[in-house]
Amino acid sequence: xxxxxxxxxxxxxxxxxxxxxxxxxxxxxxxxxxxxxxxxxxxxxxxxxxxxxxxxxxxxxxxxxxxxxxxxxxxxxxxxxxxxxxxxxxxxxxxxxxxxxxxxxxxxxxxxxxxxxxxxxxxxxxxxxxxxxxxxxxxxxxxxxxxxxxxxxxxxxxxxxxxxxxxxxxxxxxxxxxxxxxxxxxxxxxxxxxxxxxxxxxxxxxxxxxxxxxxxxxxxxxxxxxxxxxxxxxxxxxxxxxxxxxxxxxxxxxxxxxxxxxxxxxxxxxxxxxxxxxxxxxxxxxxxxxxxxxxxxxxxxxxxxxxxxxxxxxxxxxxxxxxxxxxxxxxxxxxxxxxxxxxxxxxxxxxxxxxxxxxxxxxxxxxxxxxxxxxxxxxxxxxxxxxxxxxxxxxxxxxxxxxxxxxxxxxxxxxxxxxxxxxxxxxxxxxxxxxxxxxxxxxxxxxxxxxxxxxxxxxxxxxxxxxxxxxxxxxxxxxxxxxxxxxxxxxxxxxxxxxxxxxxxxxxxxxxxxxxxxxxxxxxxxxxxxxxxxxxxxxxxxxxxxxxxxxxxxxxxxxxxxxxxxxxxxxxxxxxxxxxxxxxxxxxxxxxxxxxxxxxxxxxxxxxxxxxxxxxxxxxxxxxxxxxxxxxxxxxxxxxxxxxxxxxxxxxxxxxxxxxxxxxxxxxxxxxxxxxxxxxxxxxxxxxxxxxxxxxxxxxxxxxxxxxxx
DNA sequence: TGGTGGGTCTTTTTT
DNA sequence: AGACCCACCA
Numbered sequence: 001x002x003x004x005x006x007x008x009x010x011x012x013x014x015x016x017x018x019x020x021x022x023x024x025x026x027x028x029x030x031x032x033x034x035x036x037x038x039x040x041x042x043x044x045x046x047x048x049x050x051x052x053x054x055x056x057x058x059x060x061x062x063x064x065x066x067x068x069x070x071x072x073x074x075x076x077x078x079x080x081x082x083x084x085x086x087x088x089x090x091x092x093x094x095x096x097x098x099x100x101x102x103x104x105x106x107x108x109x110x111x112x113x114x115x116x117x118x119x120x121x122x123x124x125x126x127x128x129x130x131x132x133x134x135x136x137x138x139x140x141x142x143x144x145x146x147x148x149x150x151x152x153x154x155x156x157x158x159x160x161x162x163x164x165x166x167x168x169x170x171x172x173x174x175x176x177x178x179x180x181x182x183x184x185x186x187x188x189x190x191x192x193x194x195x196x197x198x199x200x201x202x203x204x205x206x207x208x209x210x211x212x213x214x215x216x217x218x219x220x221x222x223x224x225x226x227x228x229x230x231x232x233x234x235x236x237x238x239x240x241x242x243x244x245x246x247x248x249x250x251x252x253x254x255x256x257x258x259x260x261x262x263x264x265x266x267x268x269x270x271x272x273x274x275x276x277x278x279x280x281x282x283x284x285x286x287x288x289x290x291x292x293x294x295x296x297x298x299x300x301x302x303x304x305x306x307x308x309x310x311x312x313x314x315x316x317x318x319x320x321x322x323x324x325x326x327x328x329x330x331x332x333x334x335x336x337x338x339x340x341x342x343x344x345x346x347x348x349x350x351x352x353x354x355x356x357x358x359x360x361x362x363x364x365x366x367x368x369x370x371x372x373x374x375x376x377x378x379x380x381x382x383x384x385x386x387x388x389x390x391x392x393x394x395x396x397x398x399x400x401x402x403x404x405x406x407x408x409x410x411x412x413x414x415x416x417x418x419x420x421x422x423x424x425x426x427x428x429x430x431x432x433x434x435x436x437x438x439x440x441x442x443x444x445x446x447x448x449x450x451x452x453x454x455x456x457x458x459x460x461x462x463x464x465x466x467x468x469x470x471x472x473x474x475x476x477x478x479x480x481x482x483x484x485x486x487x488x489x490x491x492x493x494x495x496x497x498x499x500x501x502x503x504x505x506x507x508x509x510x511x512x513x514x515x516x517x518x519x520x521x522x523x524x525x526x527x528x529x530x531x532x533x534x535x536x537x538x539x540x541x542x543x544x545x546x547x548x549x550x551x552x553x554x555x556x557x558x559x560x561x562x563x564x565x566x567x568x569x570x571x572x573x574x575x576x577x578x579x580x581x582x583x584x585x586x587x588x589x590x591x592x593x594x595x596x597x598x599x600x601x602x603x604x605x606x607x608x609x610x611x612x613x614x615x616x617x618x619x620x621x622x623x624x625x626x627x628x629x630x631x632x633x634x635x636x637x638x639x640x641x642x643x644x645x646x647x648x649x650x651x652x653x654x655x656x657x658x659x660x661x662x663x664x665x666x667x668x669x670x671x672x673x674x675x676x677x678x679x680x681x682x683x684x685x686x687x688x689x690x691x692x693x694x695x696x697x698x699x700x701x702x703x704x705x706x707x708x709x710x
Numbered sequence: 711t712g713g714t715g716g717g718t719c720t721t722t723t724t725t
Numbered sequence: 726a727g728a729c730c731c732a733c734c735a
Binding site: 060061087088089090113114135139141193194195197198258259261262359360361362382385419420421422423424425519520521538539540541559562563564565574578601 | 711712713714718719720721722723724725
Binding site: 135139140141362420601 | 726730735
């Protein structure tokens, strides 16, 4: 069968597909057929006679890789079995496992997940007796954040603190000590974290020339998707794999870079042509996804970016309908209105062709409750992952112990349910096991029956090697009473999760691989899109996907953009790109929800909000505005009336931020805000925010750009 | 000495 | 809802 490249691809796409020799960089705007291009290129290579096993496809999620391979298979009508595809991390994991000796892990290693890493940081902190009694001492989450940021950006912790967490600088010495202790702990326990996967592979490729040559020979054709979200070490890995003149194609969009927080470096994409000599650069600019009114809005979002992107997407898809901005009275009524909207979409689209997007995982909770109440099925991406659920981790800890009795973290988890045994006792038991202190162990087993049962069970499992699925079956039977005891309220739901785990395990013959895959890619079963279930997703997890109807919720200051991102201009820029990614997911209908108040857990009250700056700055011509009336319905906004319920609604879109953003920031005094009117500046907050006491509105923190200084 | 339970604060994004 | 601290109890 021959592929009709003439009709299936436009000229730029065709060029990207047929240029198979030498380095290629494809700059692909949102919805410009990037995936299509990769898929056809895969097919084209195989049709040319390339052996599928000579192709390496690196993507951002394993799901993306599988989808592309499947599509290429259906075009070709033959199997692409043997093609290597997946994330950098999973590729690294597989390669390292085959060469564990070379990187100093003679007995293999265990891959940790985020929670494991955080717990080690905390443990190290406690061992070093740091931060005792300091209530505002950085949380373990923050500790690990600094450690991995420093690694991913390849900067010292000092530089990280200086650049993006100035308020934490008093803890610099502590962070350095903790980072050292963390590294040591990992080495001593043969543990590897996500970052290590990349750095160890980098090291391996650098030092082991035969292996490097072997991989270069094997992977004749390399494709890397989402290149704007790679970091420095990933770029080095690509370079090692490709050699300087390899056939390597990178695809990306600088306007869609949303992983800088994780060390992603847009410079990678810009420098790419310099690193790979003779690189051909191809731009895909026509959008095939969205109707023009949606693109009019997304182009406006990019206009506000300080780093201008050379992008102005156009589409031939017409529509009379403008995107809509809806102002519900609260996040509670927002949930109700979104449900109504989903029901409306349902008359036109399949539910899996409709998505609700949000900035952070917790923001969908009220909506999940509302959907459950009316009986609409949903599938959620982002937020807590399958393997992070407490009951799954419990069960996995037993599996880990079968494999590796030195896994202290797993021991802590496995003994958690034993009453009367806490962290200290676990440490003692652990030590006793490793010094063969049988007497102490016997004593403890006598004292704590469940401990004895646990050790007996583990011994039994270790002495009879079996497939992962059958080991898991025994473990689940053992865990059953513990599950009910630990989670009396919702154990049936968790039970279902455990059964799902059994389903996954059936496909594995190697326990270590099962555990690694779970940490790296979550639940492979869950990655299939459920029929007729509306999709709820964080914007990050929505990357690369598209739906006919897209709803974005919680478009208010402190949520989208995130509160944490309001302090630094660069972070706010990334939020803007995130907003761009979110809106460009929509094919036909885009709805933006801006609740006037949201529930604040800290205060236990509903608090008024400010609309997201990304909404405020949109010209009124690109959207229709709807307000929720007190009766609960939606009404198209008329000219601003005198009897508006809340002044928050009175705004006209705020025009471009004043062109003098650098105006001496330290100045205090009186200022004016479009919505809140005049106020007194109480304090300046680095680098561009002010605490202002508004007459009649009280204290607010506002970005300098939205204030007029009087 | 170490475990447990209650009270209090704080939530980004992901491999 | 979770994480963390502190005070009380075995």
